[in-house]
Amino acid sequence: MSILKVEGVVQRFGGLVAVNNVGFNVGQNEIVSIIGPNGAGKTTLFNVIAGTYKPSEGSIIFKGKEIAGLPAATIAKQGLVRTFQITSLFSNVSVLESLKIAQHRTLESNLFNVLINAPSVRAEEQVAEKRAYEILALLKLENKANHLSDSLPYGEQRLLEIGIALAAKPDMLLLDEPAAGLNETETIELMGLIALLRDEGITILLVEHDMNLVMSISDRILVLANGTKIAEGLPSEIQTNPDVIEAYLGGDIMDFSE
Amino acid sequence: MKMNKTTTKLLQTIPVLILLAVPVVVTNNYVLNVLIMAGIWTLLASSLNIMIGLVGQLSMGHAAFYGIGAYISGLLSVRLGIPIWLGMPAAGLATTFLGYLIGKLTFRVRGSAFVLVTLGLGEVMRLVTNNWMSLTNGPLGLQGISPVKLFGVNFTYKHYYYFILLLVLLVSYIIWRIKNSRFGRAFIAMNENEPLANAVAIHSERFLVLAFMISTCIAGIAGSFYAHYVTFISPDLFLLSNTVTIVVMVIVGGKGTVLGPIVGAIIFTLLPEWLRAIDNYRMLIYGLILMFSILFMKRGIVPSFARIIKKKRGALHEYS
Numbered sequence: 001m002s003i004l005k006v007e008g009v010v011q012r013f014g015g016l017v018a019v020n021n022v023g024f025n026v027g028q029n030e031i032v033s034i035i036g037p038n039g040a041g042k043t044t045l046f047n048v049i050a051g052t053y054k055p056s057e058g059s060i061i062f063k064g065k066e067i068a069g070l071p072a073a074t075i076a077k078q079g080l081v082r083t084f085q086i087t088s089l090f091s092n093v094s095v096l097e098s099l100k101i102a103q104h105r106t107l108e109s110n111l112f113n114v115l116i117n118a119p120s121v122r123a124e125e126q127v128a129e130k131r132a133y134e135i136l137a138l139l140k141l142e143n144k145a146n147h148l149s150d151s152l153p154y155g156e157q158r159l160l161e162i163g164i165a166l167a168a169k170p171d172m173l174l175l176d177e178p179a180a181g182l183n184e185t186e187t188i189e190l191m192g193l194i195a196l197l198r199d200e201g202i203t204i205l206l207v208e209h210d211m212n213l214v215m216s217i218s219d220r221i222l223v224l225a226n227g228t229k230i231a232e233g234l235p236s237e238i239q240t241n242p243d244v245i246e247a248y249l250g251g252d253i254m255d256f257s258e
Numbered sequence: 259m260k261m262n263k264t265t266t267k268l269l270q271t272i273p274v275l276i277l278l279a280v281p282v283v284v285t286n287n288y289v290l291n292v293l294i295m296a297g298i299w300t301l302l303a304s305s306l307n308i309m310i311g312l313v314g315q316l317s318m319g320h321a322a323f324y325g326i327g328a329y330i331s332g333l334l335s336v337r338l339g340i341p342i343w344l345g346m347p348a349a350g351l352a353t354t355f356l357g358y359l360i361g362k363l364t365f366r367v368r369g370s371a372f373v374l375v376t377l378g379l380g381e382v383m384r385l386v387t388n389n390w391m392s393l394t395n396g397p398l399g400l401q402g403i404s405p406v407k408l409f410g411v412n413f414t415y416k417h418y419y420y421f422i423l424l425l426v427l428l429v430s431y432i433i434w435r436i437k438n439s440r441f442g443r444a445f446i447a448m449n450e451n452e453p454l455a456n457a458v459a460i461h462s463e464r465f466l467v468l469a470f471m472i473s474t475c476i477a478g479i480a481g482s483f484y485a486h487y488v489t490f491i492s493p494d495l496f497l498l499s500n501t502v503t504i505v506v507m508v509i510v511g512g513k514g515t516v517l518g519p520i521v522g523a524i525i526f527t528l529l530p531e532w533l534r535a536i537d538n539y540r541m542l543i544y545g546l547i548l549m550f551s552i553l554f555m556k557r558g559i560v561p562s563f564a565r566i567i568k569k570k571r572g573a574l575h576e577y578s
Contacts, residue, residue: 050457076459084457090450101447105459107440111468114439115432121439128440168458 003028003172003203004049004080009058009068011041011048011227018044020227021058026172026205031198033206033214035238036224037248042207043085045224046176049205050082051075063171077105079171083161083178085207091150095141095160098149099132102167135163138196155186162193172203179210191217215239223247277423281416290415294487296527297422298480303507303519304429305476310505311513312442313469314449319376321500322383323353323474327481328491329387329394332403335486342406346482353478354471361467377498384496399492403485418487425483426520429476434516436472445469446514510551512558521559 002025011019019041026032034042048055051072060068067075076082090098107128109121136142139159144152149160158178165173175194179187191213198204208214214221214235221238223231225247231238238244284290302324309317330352331345340348360379364372387394394400406413406421413421436442444465447455452462485491503526511522529547533540555562 052453071461072453072456073459073461076457081459082457084453088451088454090447090454093446093450097443101443101455101460102458104440104444104447109440111436111441114441115435117435125439164454164458 001028002026003063004205005059005061006049007059007061009045009048009060010056011044011053012056018227019048019055022224022227022229023058024222024229024232026203027219029198029201029203030219031194031204031206031217032220032222033208033218034222034224035208035211035214039226040224040247041227042224043176044227046082046174046205046207050080050174076168076170079105079169080174081165081168081170081172082174083165083176085176085180087154087157087161089149089157089160089164091148093149094146095149095152096129096132096136096145098160098164099135099167100128102164103128103131103169105168132167135167138166138193139163155182158182158186159190159193162190162197166197166202170202172205173197175204175206175208177207177209179208179213187213274427278420281419287415290419292527292531294415294418294422296524297419297426298484298487299504299507299523299527300426300520301422301429301476301480301483302504303511303523304426304433304516305473305480306504307508307513307515307519308433308436308445308469308473308476310508311515311518312437312445312449313466315466315470316373316505317376317470317473318373318498318501318505319379320473320477320504321498322376322380322496323357323477324481324484324500325380325383325387325491325493325495326356327353327478328485328495329400329481330478331482332400332485332491333393335403336400339404341404342482342486343408345486346479349478349482350475351478353481354475357471357474358467361470362463365463365466365470380496380498380501384493387493387496394493397493399490400485401490403489403491405489406486422483422487425479430516430520432472437516441465441468506548510548510555510558512560512562515558515560515564518558518560525559 004026006025007023009019009022010017022045024032034045036042044053047053048068049060051067051070051074054069058068059066062075062078062080065078067078067080090101093101107124109118109124113121133142133145136145139162141156141159141163144156149157152160158181162175162178178194179190182190187210194204194206194217206214206218218235220233221235222229223238223241223244230243230247231241233241280293281290302320306317306320309315327349331342331349334340334345334348335342360375364375388397390396406418411417444455444460447458447460448462448465456462481495507522507526508519509522510525511520512518529544530540533543536543551559557565
């Protein structure tokens with residue numbers, strides 16, 4: 001059963017067509033990667049799915065409901081949570097507090113109960129704190145709980161980003177280049193973490209340039225070039241697909257940045 | 259990581275006990291009056307802090323809500339004989355509703371809209387109250403607002419002091435509770451990183467409007483208190499300089515903290531009084547102190563001192 005169904009999505013910016021008639025499905029508990037040369041429209045597609053942009057055309061069905069064009073926060077509320085390509089944290093907030101902020105989706109105490117510090121609020125706060133520590137343990141950042149997010153080394157900041165997304169208890173995670181800037185050891189740890197998330201029942205859609213990571217953890221891969229989907233299939237199929245090789249190594253526009 | 263519970267309790271209770279004891283020791287009405295005014299400014303600074311310090315939006319019309327609260331309460335008293343006990347809730351509700359309307363309109367588009375609309379509101383209100391002679395008595399001001407009376411007791415300075423102290427404690431408690439709840443966290447998240455806040459299901463608009471409503475409600479209540487305390491109000495309440503004073507109190511005291519605006523309000527109410535003695539040099543000294551605190555305590559007085567204390571323990575945390 002598919003959790004996310006993207007159909008005929010077009011995103012235009014003035015005369016530029018950044019995403020052109022792209023459609024695909026992501027099944028429950030799958031890990032699907034989107035790859036493609038720079039400028040292929042991967043991040044734009046992500047932004048459309050996550051609600052940053054309203055698509056010019058097409059439909060996006062998440063858990064059976066149309067989400068195309070909804071505000072980002074509404075989409076997140078439904079369980080589709082994203083991370084950002086460029087490190088994005090609550091900089092001046094402690095690591096622990098960040099993970100509490102991110103649990104907003106699952107907390108529901110009302111303002112009145114907060115003001116009188118009702119038992120239900122205290123119980124909810126305890127659960128939030130406990131869950132924050134669980135995530136810290138998962139990320140192996142327990143000893144950094146009270147550090148400012150900004151003060152963490154880069155690798156840990158990227159881990160915290162995933163932790164923040166995770167704290168929102170998503171059904172599906174959109175990870176935008178999670179391995180960007182990580183060294184080899186850190187990338188391997190990240191792969192372990194992603195696999196672990198999948199085991200917990202989270203569906204994952206990934207944009208990534210690190211081919212080792214993509215090929216080893218993806219169930220399926222989607223290839224974009226110039227805003228169009230040019231291939232879709234198992235990692236082994238993608239590796240030998242002539243269109244994909246053409247897109248990466250030859251064709252109209254040469255791009256050696258990979 | 260956490261301070262000893264009894265130490266924290268003591269640190270919270272001792273200042274409150276001292277504040278409660280003040281009228282027993284101080285019988286000078288002038289001093290009490292200054293302290294009561296400090297209390298009013300504390301309410302204003304604390305409420306503006308929700309906007310500047312927590313959600314990170316600059317409201318340049320805070321004096322407008324203060325003035326509107328004062329005029330609603332004042333007019334209800336003068337025209338209809340309604341006492342503060344009904345006038346104050348009315349003022350609070352009206353400014354909350356106005357905050358809702360302005361928030362709904364301006365937070366839809368981000369950027370300067372909010373600053374400009376709030377800035378304009380103060381000026382519009384000043385012109386309206388100045389020119390609507392039949393209702394507000396124009397620049398002559400509204401006189402004869404009934405002083406506060408409870409169970410047949412006419413309030414003296416001592417009573418007003420306890421009344422404003424109660425309001426200050428209540429508001430501080432409310433802000434402290436909100437700050438440490440999912441609401442306060444949502445406020446801070448928007449201030450820190452709005453796209454990320456959205457990504458974890460925090461609706462910016464909804465929480466900005468909520469924060470503004472809480473903020474304007476408190477300002478309206480402060481205005482109502484002022485009207486019934488001074489018993490005279492004029493369009494000068496809406497002057498931009500009042501808003502600027504509140505902004506300065508929040509920034510110098512330490513935005514984002516519960517204690518900061520209180521410290522800022524007390525300093526900037528007492529300081530001009532102390533400096534009265536040197537008359538002509540008053541504004542000069544005032545300006546120097548302002549410059550000094552901004553240069554050397556960028557985050558404000560309270561966070562700067564908190565930093566020194568916390569550095570010893572290794573843990574740093576903003577917004578505390």
